[in-house]
Amino acid sequence: MSDHEDKHEESLLEKISEKVKGHDLSSSSSDSDDDKPSESSMKAKVFRLFGRERPVHDVFGGGKQADIFLWRNKKISAGALGVATVIWVLFELLEYHLLTLVCHLLILALALLFLWSNAATFIHKSPPRIPEVQIPKDPVLEFAQALRFEINRGFAVLRDIASGRDLKKFLSVIAGLWVLSIVGSWCNFLTLFYIVFVLLHTLPVLYEKYEDKVDPLTEKAWHEIKKQYAMFDAKVLSKIPKRPLKEKEKEKKKD
16 A cells, blocks of 8 residues: 555656646746747847838838839839930030920920811811810919928928027038038039939839848948047037026027
8 A cells, every 4th residue: 555655646746747847848938939029029120221110112102203213113214214314415415495495395386286287177187186274273282282381391490400409400401501502513403403313213222122231331330420420529519518498498488
């Protein structure tokens, strides 16, 4: 009987130890499963250019304009780039003037339609159907409202910068305007607009194709810029005397 009881107790102890080990293994596996999402989330937080969290197509609005910039429809993209190139060649290389071009096109169109309308009576064919062209009201109002909103927002940003509350934003805007003035001294507005148009049709599609290679390089460059700005802030900006807080609070109350 004693041997049987000993064997029974040993079997009970073995079962208890197996359950404990199984519980430990399940808990450790659950812990490892809990750790997996954190690791994947850490991996998901990859540096992206301009801090974007969406695909490039969504950054450009996700509509037809994004399809044009990213060459989703190659015919439309090539057509838009071709029209812009023709306009730039006419006005910049051939030194054509806008009023002269409009007048010449109207002369050509009116002459062709006039001759066609008169020749149709001699050859017994129906004259050309000239459509009635009218500017719709709603798109013009929508465009005017959107333009008004953007202009007002620009004025608000300029007012905020001029108030002296954000030195970093002030310096970045001044640097951007200075670079733009240098570029403007190299070429006129039409050439600058054409360069921006070409860049919008080339850089986004190239970045979308090689973003895995571009993002690490931009991350290194961004860290270097932040490092240089921190040194500039410690040596120069931190030594500039700032206005006391009471004056700022008075200005906010006045606003």
